[in-house]
Each structure stands twice: as structure tokens, then as C-alpha cells.
Amino acid sequence: MKAALVVTGREIVTGLKRDALIQPFACELKSCGAEVAEIRVIGDSPDSLWATLSELAMHHDLVVVSGGLGATPDDTTATVIEGLKQRAETCAAIANPVGSAQGVDLDLGGVRIVFLPGVPRESLVMIKTVAASLKPGVEQPVRLTAFGLGENRIAEMLGEVGQRVSYLPRDMEIELIVQPADEAAVRAILGEHVLAAPSLAEDVGQLLKRRGLTVGTAESCTGGLVGHLLTEVAGSSDYYLGGVVSYANQVKTGLLGVEADLIAAQGAVSAAVARAMLRGVLQTTGADVGLALTGVAGPGGGSAEKPVGLVWIAVGSVDEQLVTSLKFGFDRAGNKQIFAKSALALLRKFLNANPGLHRG
Template identity: 35%
Template sequence: MVAELLCIGTELLLGNITNGNARWLAEQLAALGIAHHRQAVVGDNRERLIAAVREASGRCRVPITTGGLGPTPDDLTTEAIAAAFDTPLVEHPEIWRDIQARLGARGRVCSPSNRKQAFLPQGAQVLPNPTGTAPGMIWTPVPGFTVLTFPGVPSEMRAMWAATAAPWLRQTGVSEGVFASRMLRFWGVSESALAEQMADLLALENPTVAPYAGAGEVKLRITARAATEAAAEVLLEPVEAEIRVRSGAACFGVNDDSLASVVLELLRHRGETLAVAESCTGGGIGAALAAVPGASDVFLGGVIAYANAVKQALLGVPAAMLESHGAVSDPVACAMAEGARRATGATWAIAVTGIAGPGGGSAEKPVGLVHLAIAGPDGCTSEGVRFGASRGRAWIQQLTAGEALHRLRLAAAPPEG
């Protein structure tokens, strides 16, 4: 094994924060072609940290740590690593001067506790922190074992990685080739159905294909290893092409694509615009669209219409329709979509109305029932979808937003041929 990740912080063990650093670092290691087969989380405890580092020294060449580099008493990473190899800490005056200057520039008092960040194990190389006060280190306490330490603040860690650590790792010769990967994204197909459809591809060794499931979305990651990035990309091409042929319209994007970004780009290419009318999602569809940079040239706006009075006043839904069909119905969903389209002048409009729960359902209209309407140049279509109640309100809202965007993507897609 070449590398290991050791993330430090009691807050990680308690679940107070998500360990996004491990995910990001794993992706960076893969991109550099550096193998790693183990990740660990240790709380802010000196003895357990010492034990974890000593254990790693018997397994890997490059342990990478995050967290525990600050000025507070529970920031024990540097001290514990030094103690693991019976090495004294020595002060780096240049680090202390830099800390004083940085804090002074921010109008903050530099307390004595900040000084501990200037101490590193004897022989350690400073890993500069361009955006924070806590530096990391690159230290080889024993031959063939080099420790890299980073703060837990993601922005600081990423800046340090790009500026110093990644170039150092490229030069060490620990790479086992170069990895390249693509994440294909799917909607409207289950993970099990997609895995069955791609069974022979999931058995490939290089490239490898692995499925992942989310809230309504399924992903297939294709990963190839070769001597160069260009060669790895070549290996990905035929596998991606075969997956796209087999999956058809279910594959909506790749890598950082989202249903919202794909829909916006599709409509942008056609010179068309979009509006939304939302009841049960409370603005979730609009938020997904607005999160995409440059959305404003396509997404005109929308209406959050929970109350029937708002549906009537702002979207023009007839009172008689609400009375006879109820707010959760295809006629009302279509009236909402047409109302949004009419009010904004948009080419297309999405409308959703449903019961997200946990209360408010009935035998006829249970929790999880949502009506989704798509209005466009050729009229409006609406359908009721039963998402079920077992996974809760947020799940229903998230699936509703995704399904609505998926249906618009299919409706607005240019005909094949």
C-alpha cells in the first residue's frame, strides 16, 4: 500500500460534520495514480493518534492527515506524530513571524497559544498554508515513510495540496500510473436494473465500472489506469459509448452535470426559456435551477403557490377546478404550469402539486402522491406519481424536483434522427 488517509477530530467521530476531506483527497490521489486502500478517523486524543501513526508506518509509505493543527489544546496532531517517533519539536521562527503578520493584518490579537503552530518535529519540512495560520509539514521520520499533514479547514487544505503537496507527490515516484475517471449520471432507472443491464461491464478490470445510488439518481463511475492521462482517457471512451447505447435516454449527463444544468443548457441551445410553479417542493426546483451559473438567461422565475388562494390569484387556477378536482390533481397541475408560462412569457413551465407529508394524506391521495405538469408550445401534460411515504418529506421533495426536471428534459429534447 502506498498512501493512507488519517482524518483527525472528535467532531468527525460524533457526526457533527461530514468528512468531505477524505472524499476530496481520495479523488486527488486517484488522479495522481497513487494507490490507497485505507482511511481512518481518530478523535482528538494524543495516545490514540500516536498508535494510529505507528500502525500506519508498518503499512504504507505516505500517510496523509487532516485536522488538529490549530492553536487550541485539542489540536494534537503535530505533537502526537513527533511523539510516535520519539522526536523533539523545534520552533520555526519564520512560521511564528508569519502567524503574527497574518493575524495582525486581520486586526486580531496574536495570543501565546498561536505559537504552538510554529513547532514541528526536528527535520520536518514546512508545508505552507497560503490562506490560514496553521502550516502543515512533510516529514520522513524513518526511511520509506513520509507524513504529510494538513489542517481540517477544506479551503486551506485544498490550497496547500495544490501549491505544494501535489507537486511533491508527483516527484516522489510513488505513482502506479495515472487514473482517469468519468461519472455517468442516470435518472428513471433503478440501481439494480442498471447493474443487470451492465452486468458484463461491471466485471471489467481496466477500466472498472462501479454503480452508485442516490436520491432518485443512479451513477456509474468508469475508472481506467494507464501510463499517461491521455492513454487512460482512451480506455474510457469505448466503455462510456457502450453504456450510453444501452441506457438510452436514462443517461442525462457526466461528471458535474445535474438535471438542472442539463435542462438549462438544452433550452439555451434552443433559444427557449423556463418558469416554474411549485406547491409541495416549496421552491426546490427553482433553487436547483438558480444554483447553476448563468441560469438567468433561461430561467425566468416562478411562483411558490402553497395556498389555493395563491394558486388562483397568481396563477389563474379556477376556483371551480380546485373545488371539483382538489389541489393535488392533473387539471390543477396543468393550470398552474400554464399560469406560470402565461405570467412570465416562458417557452416552458414546470408545475408540481402534491402531498409531501408526513400528514395530509388520504386513501385516495396518500402521502407521496405528486402531480407533475410540463407546459410547452404544444400544450400541457400532467401525471400523478406515487413516491411513497417511507423515506419522509425531504426525500419526496427531492425526488419531485428531479423527476420534474427529468420530464422536461425528455419533453424538450430534439427528436432523434
């Protein structure tokens, strides 16, 4: 099946807003047998959209349009939809489980034209419904999430199998859309890098919940991002007790009990301080396990000995701790994200290495 994508919106064309739909749309469609052969990005003009669809419909089996379904003046796609409905053999609504604007699915003499909202949070859910409908009754692709390997490295490791996999980078994690027949091979090749849940936070949460364990967090450079990720998961109150955002040294000493002399001697970004923060948050929260991290997110604040992108992470329990350092080269936002995800990954590693650690 030959497909085309049309992204509408003046804000995209003029560069005011970055597109977030082309790659995931193409990956979803590819996973169900529809190869995207052409992509158009146009403004909010009904005439432009009408001309674009008329041209694409001559050479494609499926055209997916995003944007313009709202009620604001620049949402003009509805005008084109009403015109196309007069020619369509069938017209169906596409449910929007996370928003108010329904999608529209039209069959124009064997050419299927689908309209979805431009809001990524909504359309990224709805495109899965569209993709699944391309192969009704057929076993759908498996979704796996990997962490700790880049997209290119994963493809290299998977070899021929990787040519049948779709890759969706997502906040330092990578979603893999895999054909059912390839799932076992992908899991075997990537090993521990494949998570047991859709995200690191969910994976860690499931491990904690299954064992009846609680967790506390002590964060410096990430400013509470780890706590945010953990509490994004529904039911996290079963295991997440809370955290201390000890951005300043006086908070490290005052709330976590890190000795000022230790910070003076080793520096705030050090193995010793990360370990002391961990011990402090375990004592403060009473959690069974915890994690602590201190680093240099950038763009300033680095030095030759402690450059931007360096982070020290400590995870563990009162009886056993695991401490390590990592170095990354992203911008400030990217470093904060990878620091937080790496802390969760290290906690996951600690829990998996200590299967006997559980409450009761």
C-alpha cells in the same frame, strides 16, 4: 497501492455530526488505483493521531487524514504535522481552491501522508488533486452523472464493467467515476439515464441556453427547490425567468389562475391542477417552457388515494404539455429532493423529445 483513511473530530466520534468524507474519498482513490484497506475515526487528541499514523504507516503506502487544520481549539492536527515535518523527506502544500486551509503532503520514507481540511466542501475538491497525483501523466477517469436508476440497479446493468466503476450517490443523482476505456460501454448501457452535464440542473440549463429558450417554474410541495437548483448554476439568468411558490391553494388561484372549482373537484394534488399551474406560470412569466409540480412530501397529509410520496408533474409549452405522476418512499427532505429532480428530468425529456422547439 494500499491506502488508509483517518477521519478526525470529536463531533464525528460522539455522533453529533455525520461523516461525509469516507465514501467519496475511497471512491476517488480507487479510481486512480489506490484501494482503501483500513479506515479509522478518532477524536481530536494529537497523541491519538500520532499513534494512529505510526501504526498505519507500517502497513500502507498512503494515509489520508481529514480534519483539524483550522484555528479553533479543537483543531489539533497542526501539532502532529509539525512533528512529522521533522522526519519527512519532502513536504508540499495542497492548494485549496474553495477555502483558506491548505492541505499538507508529506513523504516519510516512501509512505505518503496527506492532511486535508475536515470541511467537506473543501476536502472533496482537494481529494481529486491527490487522486490525480497517484497516476501522473496517465489519462484520468471520466466523471459521468446518472439519474433515474439506483446505485444497485446501475451496477447490475453494467455487469463486469461496473466492477471498475466507483459510485458516488449525490442528492438523488449518482456520479460515476469511469475508466476512459469503459466510457463508451457505460453510456451505451445506461442510455438516456446518463446526463450531458454534471447535474440535472446544468443539463437542463444547457439545453435551454443552446436553444435560446426561457423557463418558469410553479412549485407547491417543493417550496421553491426547483428554482433554487436552477439558479445554483452560474449563468442561469440567461434562461430562468422566475417562479411562483404556490404552497397554499389561494396562491394557486390568485397568482396562477387555477380555478377554485377545479381544486375542489380534483384536489390540489392532481393532474388537472398540475397542468393548470403550468399554464398559469407560462402566462405569468412569459416563459417559453415551464414546469409545475404538486404533491405530498409528508410525513402527514396523505390519504389512501393520495399517499405521502405522490407527486404530479407537468412540463411543456403553451402548445404541448407532458403530465405524469410518480410515487416515492423517502422522508420529507428526500421526497422534496426527488420531486424537484424528477421535475427537471421530465423537462429534460420534453426538450429532448422536441428538438425543433427553440426561439427564433
